[in-house]
Amino acid sequence: MLKYxxxxxxxxxxxxxxxSIVVFSLAKLMPxxxxxxxxxxxxxxxxxxxxxxxxxxxxxPLPVQYFNWITGFMQGDFGKSTRFQIPVFDLxxxxxxxxxLLGVTALVITYIMAFIMGMYSGRxxxxxxxxxxxxxxxxxxxxxxxxxxxxxxxxxxxxxxWFPFAGSVDILVEEGSFEYYVSRMHHVLxxxxxxxxMSTASYTQFLRNDxxxxxxxDFVRTARAKGTPIKxxxxxxxxxxxxxxxxxxxxxxxxALIGGAIITETIFTYPGIGQLFLESVTSRxxxxxxxxxxxxxxxxxxxxxxxxxxxxxxxxRIRLD
Amino acid sequence: MKKxxxxxxxxxVLILSAFLAACxxxxxxxxxxxxxxxxxxxxxxxxxxxKGGTLVYGLDAPPEGLFSxxxxxxxxxxxxxxxxxxxxxxxxxxLEPEPNVASWETEDNKVFNFKFEEGVKWHNGEELxxxxxxxxxxxxxxxxxxxxxxxxxxxxEGAEAYRSGxxxxxxxxxxxxxxxxxxxxDEARVNNLTNLWAYPLPESVLGDVPVAEMSASEWVRSxxxxxxxxxxxxxxxGESVEFSKFDEYWNGEVNxxxxxxxxxxxxxVVGALQNNDIDMISLQPVSGPEVEPLENVEIVTYPGLxxxxxxxxxxxxxNESQTITEELPKYQSKELRQAMMYALNRQEWVDAFFFxxxxxxxxxxxxxxxxxxxxxxxxQYEYDPEKSxxxxxxxxYVDTNDDGFREDPNGDEFVVKFSHYATGNPTFESRAQQIAxxxxxxxxxxxxxxxxxxxxxxxxxxxxxxxxxxFGGWGTGTDPDPSGLWKADQLWNYPRYNNPEADQLLDDAxxxxxxxxxxxxxxxxxxxxxxxVNEELPMLYIAELEEIKALNTRVGGVEYDVxxxxxxxxxxxxx
Numbered sequence: 001m002l003k004y005x006x007x008x009x010x011x012x013x014x015x016x017x018x019x020s021i022v023v024f025s026l027a028k029l030m031p032x033x034x035x036x037x038x039x040x041x042x043x044x045x046x047x048x049x050x051x052x053x054x055x056x057x058x059x060x061p062l063p064v065q066y067f068n069w070i071t072g073f074m075q076g077d078f079g080k081s082t083r084f085q086i087p088v089f090d091l092x093x094x095x096x097x098x099x100x101l102l103g104v105t106a107l108v109i110t111y112i113m114a115f116i117m118g119m120y121s122g123r124x125x126x127x128x129x130x131x132x133x134x135x136x137x138x139x140x141x142x143x144x145x146x147x148x149x150x151x152x153x154x155x156x157x158x159x160x161x162w163f164p165f166a167g168s169v170d171i172l173v174e175e176g177s178f179e180y181y182v183s184r185m186h187h188v189l190x191x192x193x194x195x196x197x198m199s200t201a202s203y204t205q206f207l208r209n210d211x212x213x214x215x216x217x218d219f220v221r222t223a224r225a226k227g228t229p230i231k232x233x234x235x236x237x238x239x240x241x242x243x244x245x246x247x248x249x250x251x252x253x254x255x256a257l258i259g260g261a262i263i264t265e266t267i268f269t270y271p272g273i274g275q276l277f278l279e280s281v282t283s284r285x286x287x288x289x290x291x292x293x294x295x296x297x298x299x300x301x302x303x304x305x306x307x308x309x310x311x312x313x314x315x316x317r318i319r320l321d
Numbered sequence: 322m323k324k325x326x327x328x329x330x331x332x333x334v335l336i337l338s339a340f341l342a343a344c345x346x347x348x349x350x351x352x353x354x355x356x357x358x359x360x361x362x363x364x365x366x367x368x369x370x371x372k373g374g375t376l377v378y379g380l381d382a383p384p385e386g387l388f389s390x391x392x393x394x395x396x397x398x399x400x401x402x403x404x405x406x407x408x409x410x411x412x413x414x415x416l417e418p419e420p421n422v423a424s425w426e427t428e429d430n431k432v433f434n435f436k437f438e439e440g441v442k443w444h445n446g447e448e449l450x451x452x453x454x455x456x457x458x459x460x461x462x463x464x465x466x467x468x469x470x471x472x473x474x475x476x477x478e479g480a481e482a483y484r485s486g487x488x489x490x491x492x493x494x495x496x497x498x499x500x501x502x503x504x505x506x507d508e509a510r511v512n513n514l515t516n517l518w519a520y521p522l523p524e525s526v527l528g529d530v531p532v533a534e535m536s537a538s539e540w541v542r543s544x545x546x547x548x549x550x551x552x553x554x555x556x557x558x559g560e561s562v563e564f565s566k567f568d569e570y571w572n573g574e575v576n577x578x579x580x581x582x583x584x585x586x587x588x589x590v591v592g593a594l595q596n597n598d599i600d601m602i603s604l605q606p607v608s609g610p611e612v613e614p615l616e617n618v619e620i621v622t623y624p625g626l627x628x629x630x631x632x633x634x635x636x637x638x639x640n641e642s643q644t645i646t647e648e649l650p651k652y653q654s655k656e657l658r659q660a661m662m663y664a665l666n667r668q669e670w671v672d673a674f675f676f677x678x679x680x681x682x683x684x685x686x687x688x689x690x691x692x693x694x695x696x697x698x699x700x701q702y703e704y705d706p707e708k709s710x711x712x713x714x715x716x717x718y719v720d721t722n723d724d725g726f727r728e729d730p731n732g733d734e735f736v737v738k739f740s741h742y743a744t745g746n747p748t749f750e751s752r753a754q755q756i757a758x759x760x761x762x763x764x765x766x767x768x769x770x771x772x773x774x775x776x777x778x779x780x781x782x783x784x785x786x787x788x789x790x791x792f793g794g795w796g797t798g799t800d801p802d803p804s805g806l807w808k809a810d811q812l813w814n815y816p817r818y819n820n821p822e823a824d825q826l827l828d829d830a831x832x833x834x835x836x837x838x839x840x841x842x843x844x845x846x847x848x849x850x851x852x853x854v855n856e857e858l859p860m861l862y863i864a865e866l867e868e869i870k871a872l873n874t875r876v877g878g879v880e881y882d883v884x885x886x887x888x889x890x891x892x893x894x895x896x
Binding site for chain 2: 030031033045046047048052055080083084085086087094095150153154157158161165166167168169171172175266267268269270271275279284
């Protein structure tokens with residue numbers, strides 16, 4: 001297992017180098033830079049813009065720019081955000097807690113809902129309930145999250161007043177107090193529900209199909225023949241086997257947790273990685289944009305590795321070497 | 322990912338409109354819709370100012386977090402700074418400077434003597450002295466300074482030498498006492514004062530920070546201080562700021578106890594206003610019609626300093642030599658440009674795309690400026706397609722091959738190529754198409770090209786051959802001098818308009834030898850200049866925008882004029 005992990009990790013290096021070249025080229029191919037766009041003649045002058053371009057190294061040859069960037073990156077220096085004027089690393093660290101909270105809450109909601117619906121569907125396949133659940137799942141999957149977000153705000157925040165409509169915390173409560181954490185949960189719940197409830201389809205259907213498949217297997221027939229209660233067969237014997245494939249999803253969710261939800265975060269004005277990503281695209285904040293893309297690429301690769309390893313852990317039949 | 326964000330924006334606007342229609346429908350359209358903005362506009366609550374209470378101030382875009390006058394880059398940050406800091410000099414509704422903390426005297430417009438109020442306190446309890454201002458000026462002139470304000474310090478005598486490292490201090494700054502300072506400029510200009518950087522920086526907290534690290538320091542990011550009526554208590558980056566009343570504010574009583582600033586997404590603005598979740602916010606024109614019917618909200622408009630235009634590329638500019646090197650023949654005919662102006666139904670266009678929150682203009686100087694020419698002195702270019710057709714006929718643009726469109730005087734095909742920037746806002750394409758449609762109606766074949774916004778400005782600036790006529794906008798500041806956008810040696814003179822006579826007028830209006838300190842005389846010269854560009858039309862002036870604010874009816878004491886809002890100290894809320 002250790003050998004396998006090391007081999008995989010080493011294999012990631014050329015992949016990451018390739019990704020870095022692609023990310024860098026794509027960023028540089030975007031027209032304009034952080035200094036172009038609508039000019040405010042009050043605040044700036046052509047001389048200032050020319051000077052800043054020189055200072056930021058935008059006039060260097062591309063390979064030099066790439067080399068400077070990647071050298072800094074390897075040493076953990078992600079550069080300075082051209083928009084916020086602070087190191088990108090600090091910027092990302094500032095947003096990560098919010099995004100993690102939102103991501104984990106959404107994932108928990110997804111898992112709980114998918115688990116309940118999947119178990120129900122798997123046990124009673126092709127019934128009205130099963131079809132209703134499938135219908136619900138696919139409708140949710142089909143609704144774009146920004147539509148759901150806008151409607152959720154309108155209904156739950158403005159009409160029913162159950163949740164706040166924006167932000168991650170009420171600024172008037174004291175930081176660190178009990179109310180502070182309550183306020184944070186209160187703020188995160190609505191976006192988390194929008195995110196979580198919308199993405200149950202794959203988990204539910206996966207679980208359902210696996211349960212159906214397992215229920216036809218020999219060990220289930222044996223258990224039935226022995227007179228084990230149906231409830232126990234489903235909740236213990238089948239479930240334990242059916243959860244295994246779900247574990248692989250966890251690896252893929254890993255990158256999504258940090259990556260944040262670009263659209264949902266923006267609509268809820270929830271300051272996280274997703275919102276930062278969108279802003280860095282619109283304002284040509286290359287250092288932030290490139291650091292985030294690299295980070296997400298790395299996490300995706302790492303998540304895949306994690307999924308493979310976890311697979312080996314939960315299912316002894318699979319050997320990694 | 323680029324595509325994704327564009328798609329998102331597009332879809333969001335569609336959804337937004339459905340959503341707005343839904344929540345607007347439940348109200349009777351009975352409330353009055355805002356006072357019209359001529360001169361100044363007042364907030365809505367009646368009666369005596371009340372003490373206490375919390376006002377919620379909305380922002381529809383997240384600030385970048387550069388909460389220092391010397392370092393901020395975008396208007397959103399400036400809105401936050403305005404709540405806790407103020408300038409040494411303020412501007413009245415005619416955009417003329419007025420003493421605030423500092424008053425001044427000058428005899429020759431070269432040497433200025435400033436006197437500060439005594440007893441003005443920073444939020445950390447230190448007293449404001451002229452040294453804080455010197456500190457600000459030296460910070461901005463420092464070679465390590467990474468903000469965009471150097472142009473406002475450059476004109477002080479010795480600033481160049483300080484910046485290049487040849488001097489240890491700026492020679493034009495002479496501190497007389499803690500409350501008195503003399504500033505000498507490199508030459509006498511009429512606009513030296515309005516151009517000068519007039520915000521102090523707190524030396525007591527930033528004094529030990531190297532200039533290169535200032536913009537990233539916590540004093541700028543999370544614990545900024547100023548001299549305004551409110552002090553910053555807490556900042557949650559990107560989403561909210563809490564301000565509380567500053568008890569030692571130098572200039573009178575402060576009414577409110579607290580201001581809470583919240584960032585909200587555009588899609589939530591109308592709902593938040595309706596639910597009393599926010600008390601005041603700037604509105605986009607598109608939200609105006611949805612907010613007007615709300616009973617608990619009033620809309621206040623005041624004149625803005627932004628105008629939109631359709632420019633012609635008349636030449637090419639060489640940035641090295643700062644001269645216009647080549648003349649492009651296609652749109653040189655003044656009659657053609659005037660005919661195209663008469664072809665535009667600008668009022669209809671403005672009503673359709675700015676929902677009435679804009680006025681048609683015929684000059685490139687916002688009407689709120691003191692040097693704006695009166696309409697009676699300018700050609701008005703009322704929509705007149707018949708006149709347009711006639712002018713085109715006379716200028717030789719006639720349809721010679723019966724394809725329904727006019728050819729140029731040589732008989733070659735003539736196509737108006739019109740470029741507009743694209744940002745994902747779906748109305749941009751339709752508004753560009755509409756302009757092309759007006760040209761086609763008088764027989765000029767037109768093509769619209771939408772270009773991604775950053776690339777667009779790059780192309781316009783570099784005189785790319787594919788840009789022939791282009792849509793653009795400029796915001797002008799408190800200094801009404803249009804030289805930076807109009808003279809032949811300026812990069813931002815995008816039409817490459819080259820008229821030595823007009824340039825001479827602009828130079829004269831700034832020349833202290835000619836105009837002295839006589840504002841009337843300056844105005845005459847500017848009016849003369851406006852008459853020229855009004856007749857020659859190097860660009861087709863379209864409209865100037867109004868600023869739109871939504872105020873909850875419980876808010877009072879808020880006043881707006883063209884220079885912006887009044888001091889937040891005067892704001893109050895009723896329960």
